[in-house]
Amino acid sequence: MFDQTDPTRLQAANRPAREWIKILSGYREPDTSRSLFELGVTLGPFVLLWALAWWSLGISYWLTLAISVVNAAFLLRLFAIQHDCGHGAYFKNRSMSDWLGRVIGVLTLTPYGVWRHTHSVHHSSSGNLGRRGMGDIHTMTVAEYRALTPFHRLMYRLYRHPVILFGLGPGYIFLVQNRVPLGLMGRARFWVSAMCNNAAVLIGLGLILYFGGVMPILLIFLPSTLLAATTGVWLFYVQHQFETAHWDTDENWQLHDAALHGSSHYVMPAVLQWLSANIGIHHVHHLYSRIPFYRLPEVLRDHSELADGNRLTIRESFRNARMHLWDEETRRLLTFRQARAKFAQPAPVI
Secondary structure, three states: OOOOOOHHHHHHHOOOHHHHHHHHHHHOOOOHHHHHHHHHHHHHHHHHHHHHHHHHOOOOHHHHHHHHHHHHHHHHHHHHHHHHHHOOOOOOOHHHHHHHHHHHHHHOOOOHHHHHHHHHHHHHHOOEHHHOOOOOOOOEEHHHHHOOOHHHHHHHHHHHOHHHHHHHHHHHHHHHHHHOOOOOOOOHHHHHHHHHHHHHHHHHHHHHHHHHOOHHHHHHHHHHHHHHHHHHHHHHHHHHOOOOOOOEOOOOOOHHHHHHHOOOEEEOOHHHHHHOOOOOEHHHHHHOOOOOHHHHHHHHHHOHHHHOOOEEEHHHHHHHOOEEEEEOOOOEEEEHHHHHHHHHOOOOOO
16 A cells, blocks of 8 residues: 555545546557557467367367367457457547457457447446446345345345356356347347347357367357356456445436546456456546556556555455445445344444
8 A cells, every 4th residue: 555644645646536537648549559469469379279279179178178268368358459449449540449349249249339338338327326237237235125025135146146147147148148239129230230240150150160060169169258258257347346336326426436436456466467458457447448458557657546546456356246235324335244234233222
């Protein structure tokens, strides 16, 4: 943590979130050569590992599976590049970003147009209790949970259970939910995005089946896709689900405060930070989403007070994964047990 006796650092740490916008705007310009380099060192190994895994089918299925597990990390990084494309942060030319995002979306099973819209909604409403429901992981308040019937409490607990969130959920999202534009069913352009993505994915799988049979799909495509999806969902979860996260009612919600204080700084070893394309520096990303991922470390280097904010270690993130209810009184995320204990206490005598 920073030295709280240093007046300069203390003033910077207490700077209103809105004031950071002008400062961070200096980091928004992408470098085309750097963007192409990052794409090359991600897509190149992804293709090579796919080819190596296919070749290894004739040697050992276990070897194939092991290579596919490694390749899931590069698929995750491709999704992170697609994520930057969706924010218009990867190339100076927005059309180039969009077309790259569409192509990568075939590999990540993510219809780019649909995802870009829902993710934009997420950025514009994250932490707003009155605008939950699209592009986020549903989080109830303690009061809302207490008002539920026993059956609906059970449904919420099942939804928030790790087996659902990080086991069945990622596969459902990418293999099933992404096939149709849920929540946007009445708008033609989102159907076009979803159906074009479906067609490209089916053509790719058809070619794999024709030339290699079913085993490349079972031992390369599915394992790498599901593992990358699970890791991606986990990262998204811990970026907004931590004890001191930030939620407010619609009338009290402020975009920049929610961005800076409602997103974590997920501290990871260097190799994991590289493979996840610095997405752990999420509080800075939410505050200024046009910053390319490869420039986020520059921000922390130049403004160490941001490096100190909302820090969340991997060990802490596992503990926070047990917290499921937002308490509006204490402004903390609570476990089900903590919420139950709170309301089991007798009311104070006045």
